[in-house]
Amino acid sequence: MSKAIPEPVTKLIDAFSRLPGVGPKTASRLTYYLLRAPDDVSLKLSDALRDLKAQTRFCSVCYNITVEDPCQICSDPRRDHHVIAVVEEPLDVLAIERTGSYDGVYHVLHGAISPVNGIGPDDLRIRELVKRVQEGGALEVIVATNPGLEGDATAMFIQRELAGKGVKVTRLARGLPVGGDLEYVDSVTLTRALQGRGEL
Amino acid sequence: MSKAIPEPVTKLIDAFSRLPGVGPKTASRLTYYLLRAPDDVSLKLSDALRDLKAQTRFCSVCYNITVEDPCQICSDPRRDHHVIAVVEEPLDVLAIERTGSYDGVYHVLHGAISPVNGIGPDDLRIRELVKRVQEGGALEVIVATNPGLEGDATAMFIQRELAGKGVKVTRLARGLPVGGDLEYVDSVTLTRALQGRGEL
Numbered sequence: 001m002s003k004a005i006p007e008p009v010t011k012l013i014d015a016f017s018r019l020p021g022v023g024p025k026t027a028s029r030l031t032y033y034l035l036r037a038p039d040d041v042s043l044k045l046s047d048a049l050r051d052l053k054a055q056t057r058f059c060s061v062c063y064n065i066t067v068e069d070p071c072q073i074c075s076d077p078r079r080d081h082h083v084i085a086v087v088e089e090p091l092d093v094l095a096i097e098r099t100g101s102y103d104g105v106y107h108v109l110h111g112a113i114s115p116v117n118g119i120g121p122d123d124l125r126i127r128e129l130v131k132r133v134q135e136g137g138a139l140e141v142i143v144a145t146n147p148g149l150e151g152d153a154t155a156m157f158i159q160r161e162l163a164g165k166g167v168k169v170t171r172l173a174r175g176l177p178v179g180g181d182l183e184y185v186d187s188v189t190l191t192r193a194l195q196g197r198g199e200l
Numbered sequence: 201m202s203k204a205i206p207e208p209v210t211k212l213i214d215a216f217s218r219l220p221g222v223g224p225k226t227a228s229r230l231t232y233y234l235l236r237a238p239d240d241v242s243l244k245l246s247d248a249l250r251d252l253k254a255q256t257r258f259c260s261v262c263y264n265i266t267v268e269d270p271c272q273i274c275s276d277p278r279r280d281h282h283v284i285a286v287v288e289e290p291l292d293v294l295a296i297e298r299t300g301s302y303d304g305v306y307h308v309l310h311g312a313i314s315p316v317n318g319i320g321p322d323d324l325r326i327r328e329l330v331k332r333v334q335e336g337g338a339l340e341v342i343v344a345t346n347p348g349l350e351g352d353a354t355a356m357f358i359q360r361e362l363a364g365k366g367v368k369v370t371r372l373a374r375g376l377p378v379g380g381d382l383e384y385v386d387s388v389t390l391t392r393a394l395q396g397r398g399e400l
Contacts, residue, residue, distance in 0.1 A: 005294060006267045008255040012248040018241055020233050021226070028291060033220050034252060035265055035290075036310060041218055042249045048212040049246035052231070053239050055208040065235055067206045090235070091228060094205060110236060 009035070061132070063108040063125045065090045073105055080104045082139040086129060086158060088112050088146055096144065104142070107132065112150040113157055121157055129158065133167050140168040147174060209235070261332070263308040263325045265290045273305055280304045282339040286329060286358060288312050288346055296344065304342070307332065312350035313357055321357055329358065333367050340368045347374055 009031055016027035034042045058064070059071035062084075066072070073079060073093075083104030087093055093106050109124040121127075133141065143158055145151035159169050174192035176185055185193075209231055216227035234242045258264070259271035262284075266272070273279060273293075283304030287293055293306050309324040321327075333341065343358055345351035359369050374392035376385055385393075 005290075006256055006265055008248070008251045008267070009265055009290075012245075012252050015241075015245040015248040018245075019230055021229070026221070029221070030219055031252070032290060034249070035256070039253050041215075042252055045212075045215040045218075046246045046249035048208070048215040049234070049242045049249070051208045052212050052234060052242055056206055056235070065206055065209055065232075067208070090205075090209075090232060 058108075062106045063110060063128065064093055064106055078103070081137060083142065084129075084132070084138050084140070085142045085144045087144045088151065088154070092144065092146075104140075107141075109145070109154065112145055112154040114150045114153075124154070126158060126161060130161050130165070133162055133165050138167050140170060143169060143171045147172070258308075262306045263310065263328065264293055264306055278303070281337060283342065284329075284332070284338050284340070285342045285344045287344045288351065288354070292344065292346075304340075307341075309345070309354065312345055312354040314350045314353075324354070326358060326361060330361050330365070333362055333365050338367050340370060343369060343371045347372070 012031045012034070013024065013027045016022050016030050017024055022030075056065050056067060057069055059066045059069055059074055061070045061074040064071050064073070068075070080103050084107050085096060085102065085104055086107045086109060087096070088109050088111060090108055093108065096102050096106075107125065107129050109126065109129075111119050111124050113119060113121055113124065129141075132138065141158070141162060143155040145154045155171055162169050173196060174189065175196055176182070176189065176193045182190070212231045212234070213224065213227045216222050216230050217224055222230075256265050256267060257269055259266045259269055259274055261270045261274040264271050264273070268275070280303050284307050285296060285302065285304055286307045286309060287296070288309050288311060290308055293308065296302050296306075307325065307329050309326065309329075311319050311324050313319060313321055313324065329341075332338070341358070341362060343355040345354045355371055362369050373396060374389065375396055376382070376389065376393045382390070
């Protein structure tokens with residue numbers, strides 16, 4: 001075994017295996033791919049990994065990933081700082097930014113409450129959100145957690161924590177996805193769409 | 201867009217995306233996982249990637265991945281240097297070593313002939329194999345390429361190249377996998393098992 005695989009190779013297989021969704025087979029496949037690929041493929045990845053933590057940090061206001069602190073969104077005077085969209089992940093910020101229809105600011109929780117995975121409110125940036133609201137300025141908190149069990153539990157928790165703090169707490173609308181087909185929509189979504197029906 | 205994702209993050213997503221089987225979604229997921237994971241997860245991966253090419257090379261005899269040249273198998277006097285097992289990938293060497301029932305040496309082709317993927321005989325270490333056989337010493341070449349279309353084509357090519365060079369060319373036996381269930385074996389394998397049947 002030790003004769004057949006040199007140590008630099010097993011080390012990389014081990015390091016890849018620590019990534020989520022990467023098993024030992026995928027880790028071997030990636031490693032042997034890189035052995036044959038041009039040097040710059042592995043070196044660029046190596047450099048990018050080294051720079052990731054060295055050059056980024058969490059914004060001290062919204063906890064999004066950023067190079068400068070506070071982040072470009074939090075320090076942008078053209079954004080509406082009275083409205084805070086609370087999301088689970090940095091990628092959710094990107095999704096909302098892509099719509100081009102939101103000009104408020106964000107608060108990134110870095111996860112959702114999930115008893116199964118041992119993630120409680122204290123593991124998320126909820127305390128920081130409450131503090132941010134208490135310090136004033138916010139008029140509305142839009143809870144934009146994912147529309148599922150964990151996102152809902154997180155939304156309920158946040159709503160309770162912010163109750164009586166003089167801020168409006170709203171949640172993204174549930175309903176039919178645009179372009180979706182009624183026939184294929186799951187019944188929970190359809191029920192929500194019926195409950196949330198609006199006048200034409 | 202540029203506001204929502206800092207450059208070190210997009211750079212890592214790009215670098216991950218260049219790996220085979222890793223799309224932009226998986227690349228984002230891995231990157232954001234690493235952002236939250238302890239520093240040493242990304243740093244260990246970064247170091248392992250940097251060391252992979254710097255500390256390994258191809259064995260000048262068998263073209264397996266190695267730290268020393270020639271590799272530990274090629275320089276081991278207890279191995280039978282008259283028998284060469286020809287495999288497609290370094291991982292195949294490992295598979296054969298694990299059986300503990302082979303004491304010959306290896307020759308790693310680094311692929312198989314695949315016109316679909318534009319891989320011809322010249323892209324593999326076949327010329328080096330022929331040269332190695334011509335230089336003498338080898339009595340048997342066991343073609344241990346994968347039992348599929350490309351492995352078969354490669355085996356046929358090697359057989360033709362080595363014909364008349366005074367070396368016995370053999371191929372791994374086809375048949376029922378041990379522990380397999382006759383009911384679920386595909387008919388090509390079953391046909392091969394029938395054709396290759398032996399006396400009890």
